[in-house]
Amino acid sequence: MSFAAAAANPMQASQRSSAEGETKQRLRVLDRFRHMLSIEPLTAEQITFILDQAAPFQEIQRHPLKKLATLRGKTVALAFFEASTRTRISFGTAASRLGADTMNLQAESSSLKKGESLLDTVHTLDAMKPDCIAMRHSSSGAADFVARHLQIPVINAGDGTHEHPTQALLDALTVRDRTGKLDGLKVTILGDILHSRVARSNIHLLTKLGCEITLCGPAMWVPRELEQIASAGRIRRVSRIENALEGADVVMTLRVQQERLNEPSLPADEYILLYQLTPERLKLAKPGALVLHPGPMIRGLEIDPAVADGEQSCVLEQVTNGIAIRMALLFLLIGTGGESVQTSPADAQAMGATEAKRESMHAAD
Amino acid sequence: MCYDVCPMRVVEKSQLMSATEIDRTLQRVAHEIVERSGGTSNLILIGIRRRGVPLSKRIAHAMREIDGVEVPVGTLDITLYRDDLSTVATQPVLQSSDIPVSTDGKDLILIDDVLYTGRTVRAAMNALFDLGRPRSVRLCVLIDRGHRELPIEASFIGRMVQTSDNEIIEVRLREVDNEERVMLVERVE
Numbered sequence: 391m392s393f394a395a396a397a398a399n400p401m402q403a404s405q406r407s408s409a410e411g412e413t414k415q416r417l418r419v420l421d422r423f424r425h426m427l428s429i430e431p432l433t434a435e436q437i438t439f440i441l442d443q444a445a446p447f448q449e450i451q452r453h454p455l456k457k458l459a460t461l462r463g464k465t466v467a468l469a470f471f472e473a474s475t476r477t478r479i480s481f482g483t484a485a486s487r488l489g490a491d492t493m494n495l496q497a498e499s500s501s502l503k504k505g506e507s508l509l510d511t512v513h514t515l516d517a518m519k520p521d522c523i524a525m526r527h528s529s530s531g532a533a534d535f536v537a538r539h540l541q542i543p544v545i546n547a548g549d550g551t552h553e554h555p556t557q558a559l560l561d562a563l564t565v566r567d568r569t570g571k572l573d574g575l576k577v578t579i580l581g582d583i584l585h586s587r588v589a590r591s592n593i594h595l596l597t598k599l600g601c602e603i604t605l606c607g608p609a610m611w612v613p614r615e616l617e618q619i620a621s622a623g624r625i626r627r628v629s630r631i632e633n634a635l636e637g638a639d640v641v642m643t644l645r646v647q648q649e650r651l652n653e654p655s656l657p658a659d660e661y662i663l664l665y666q667l668t669p670e671r672l673k674l675a676k677p678g679a680l681v682l683h684p685g686p687m688i689r690g691l692e693i694d695p696a697v698a699d700g701e702q703s704c705v706l707e708q709v710t711n712g713i714a715i716r717m718a719l720l721f722l723l724i725g726t727g728g729e730s731v732q733t734s735p736a737d738a739q740a741m742g743a744t745e746a747k748r749e750s751m752h753a754a755d
Numbered sequence: 756m757c758y759d760v761c762p763m764r765v766v767e768k769s770q771l772m773s774a775t776e777i778d779r780t781l782q783r784v785a786h787e788i789v790e791r792s793g794g795t796s797n798l799i800l801i802g803i804r805r806r807g808v809p810l811s812k813r814i815a816h817a818m819r820e821i822d823g824v825e826v827p828v829g830t831l832d833i834t835l836y837r838d839d840l841s842t843v844a845t846q847p848v849l850q851s852s853d854i855p856v857s858t859d860g861k862d863l864i865l866i867d868d869v870l871y872t873g874r875t876v877r878a879a880m881n882a883l884f885d886l887g888r889p890r891s892v893r894l895c896v897l898i899d900r901g902h903r904e905l906p907i908e909a910s911f912i913g914r915m916v917q918t919s920d921n922e923i924i925e926v927r928l929r930e931v932d933n934e935e936r937v938m939l940v941e942r943v944e
Binding site for chain 1: 832834835836840841842843844845846847848849850851852853881884885886887
């Protein structure tokens with residue numbers, strides 16, 4: 391994700407150190423958002439700003455009348471090249487509660503099946519003049535790629551095993567609402583970390599906001615490299631679930647993809663035995679530790695039904711907060727009409743993770 | 756209320772109200788509201804962010820002195836209901852609206868610092884009607900400076916001020932601005 395007046399702003403360094411901050415921080419993050427492609431290039435202040443902006447939309451979910459006219463006349467294209475139910479419905483609901491219309495492209499009926507290239511498909515969609523695209527694709531980097539070719543904002547709704555930024559934001563919002571803060575929390579993530587874009591986005595987000603992460607799962611799904619993906623020292627790998635849960639404030643379980651259980655030599659029974667989140671195991675975490683799951687949840691596999699339905703479970707709050715986060719992002723991206731300034735660092739940031747990273751490293755110098 | 760905090764050069768022309776005058780005016784307005792509402796029992800005060808919020812709290816305080824009753828106070832952020840979002844260049848910062856009780860069947864007093872074009876009040880009314888169906892909505896402002904662009908008038912007015920288009924009314928309240936006065940300033944090119 392990138393900001394119009396991007397990281398190179400000389401005001402940033404001086405303001406970061408100022409503690410009195412709120413107003414100054416606000417001024418800095420007011421720079422217009424252009425895309426939401428990944429959590430990795432964002433600063434803690436930018437993330438906090440997005441979470442704060444979701445609060446009014448959480449409140450609107452509780453209104454008797456949930457529909458606003460704020461984005462009336464705007465259109466959000468939902469381009470889901472990979473099957474999705476909840477994320478697509480969540481984006482669609484977020485758009486419609488803001489008064490926007492949606493265009494729907496679904497994998498099953500897509501002309502990709504007939505051999506059309508991704509670029510041709512999105513150019514075709516773009517020619518129907520949506521104001522924004524929320525897209526999911528099975529290839530990592532697909533959203534970055536599309537953002538490079540289109541003039542409109544792109545929201546990554548999941549790209550391969552790379553990132554799923556809106557899921558991480560809604561998870562953080564859910565945890566922050568329950569605990570009042572994120573800084574200093576111990577978060578344990580269980581399951582197939584390697585293939586999980588949810589885990590990856592969460593690791594980036596939570597380490598930026600001062601959480602300590604414990605990763606736990608079958609060795610082949612928790613490779614050593616994962617310790618390096620975010621700030622050093624904040625991520626540790628633990629092989630036994632009992633040790634991983636000890637003292638945790640938050641436990642994130644991930645969906646176990648059935649097809650992956652068959653590929654190497656890990657039968658489902660063994661996964662359940664070693665890694666299922668059961669009420670007994672949950673007792674090892676801090677009293678009242680929160681349980682999150684991005685869904686869809688497979689009861690009896692990665693999570694025991696008693697935990698899924700227990701008081702510590704935030705699963706349904708996550709779903710409700712997902713709409714608030716997506717409304718906040720749509721409002722940030724297309725809610726106001728002033729032309730965003732096309733500065734070169736911003737353009738560079740839109741151009742894929744590696745280039746963006748290089749750019750922000752320069753900016754940090 | 757002024758929509759945007761846009762950087763521009765202004766010169767101060769005169770002080771319209773001192774701290775004491777603001778205080779006296781709010782006392783008078785509180786009395787007027789109580790008098791014309793036949794008491795405070797069905798009232799909810801709703802301050803429009805930002806400066807309507809401290810004003811609504813002060814009026815509620817004055818009403819407690821008059822009537823001994825605690826009138827519910829809510830706050831309203833109207834950003835999502837603005838009619839000029841498609842043209843604003845700076846990213847507006849959203850804040851929560853907070854209305855602690857149901858507005859159904861209640862008599863609402865909408866409170867803001869300055870009444871100018873009427874567009875803020877239009878937005879506020881749309882926001883209110885998404886929350887419930889009040890019995891009535893009346894408007895109370897500290898300053899009415901004229902130049903309406905919509906058919907909207909205030910029921911309770913602290914002071915009427917004749918202004919030109921180049922002039923700006925700056926209401927500074929200690930809760931927000933660390934000082935307390937109302938200034939007439941002029942935009943300079």
